[in-house]
Amino acid sequence: MKLYNANFSPNALRVRAVALELGIDLEIIEVDIRGGDNRSATFLSMNPNAKVPVFVEDNFVIWESRAITSYLASKKPERGLYPDDPKARATVDQWLYWQTIHLGPAMQKLSFERFLKPKFGMGDPDQSVIEAELKNVDQFLAVLEIGLEGKDWIAGDLSVADFALASTFMYRAQSDIALDDLPNVTAWIERLEARPSWQDAYAPVRALLGL
Numbered sequence: 103m104k105l106y107n108a109n110f111s112p113n114a115l116r117v118r119a120v121a122l123e124l125g126i127d128l129e130i131i132e133v134d135i136r137g138g139d140n141r142s143a144t145f146l147s148m149n150p151n152a153k154v155p156v157f158v159e160d161n162f163v164i165w166e167s168r169a170i171t172s173y174l175a176s177k178k179p180e181r182g183l184y185p186d187d188p189k190a191r192a193t194v195d196q197w198l199y200w201q202t203i204h205l206g207p208a209m210q211k212l213s214f215e216r217f218l219k220p221k222f223g224m225g226d227p228d229q230s231v232i233e234a235e236l237k238n239v240d241q242f243l244a245v246l247e248i249g250l251e252g253k254d255w256i257a258g259d260l261s262v263a264d265f266a267l268a269s270t271f272m273y274r275a276q277s278d279i280a281l282d283d284l285p286n287v288t289a290w291i292e293r294l295e296a297r298p299s300w301q302d303a304y305a306p307v308r309a310l311l312g313l
Contacts, residue, residue, distance in 0.1 A: 104129045105170075106148070106156040109306040110218070111135075112210065112269040113167040114155040119265050119303035120171040124178045136222070168198050171262040183262050190257065197249070197256050197263035205246065206270045208238035213273040221276075243284055250286035254293060268294045272307060 105121070105128040107114045121128050133139045133154050140152045149156045149165040156163065157170045164170055175184035185191050212235040215227040246267070249256055255264050271291050274281070281288045294300055 103127070104131055104158040106131050106133050106145070106154050106158070108133050108135050108154045109310050111154050112206075112272050113153075115272055115303055115307065116265045116269040117155050117157070117167050117170050117174070119269075119300050120174055120183065120262055122302050123265070123297065123299035124174055124181055124183065126174055126177065168202065168262070168266055171265060175262050182259055185259070185261070193257045194261045194263045198266055201263070201266045201270065205242040205267065208235050208242055209270040209279070211235045212239055212279065213277040216278060217273050217276040239279065243281070243287060247284045247286045250290050254290070256290070264294055268300070272304070276311070
């Protein structure tokens, strides 16, 4: 099984973390996005969106990180990361979709403007975008705070939804995203980030950031 990966990508991070949590060995193939590897004919034949991650198992190719993590979880159903029970699975899906549509884009846009743009020399931060996304981030983090009330994990038990949500926090310190008024979110993200699977998956990011 192969994973076409870019270490700065939160989408790739969540796949690496889920695979490690499940004990699934992936061959990591680095894709130089800035160098244009994702625009090659070979890569586009796997994912015409020109984005990472891409998962390959024999002749089976799948992109979209949440689909990949759900597939990986299905290989180890006893671990419960993507539960069989319809109601439990619907709850996991609810938070996966919410992260895709709401929290993820807001956090990633803010991180891009505040951190990735200056780090990779892609221009000055756009203050109008920052102001708009700060409002969105505050709104969505308040929802996550409510969702975590009385729970260790967002769907009750540890699931692929926790890894999807956590990946949006990967640049929070560098992007000055404060969690001081969000005790449930703070406890949850610290709990997730303390897991050996996350520590190992995050190690290439730590090296990228010089931490």
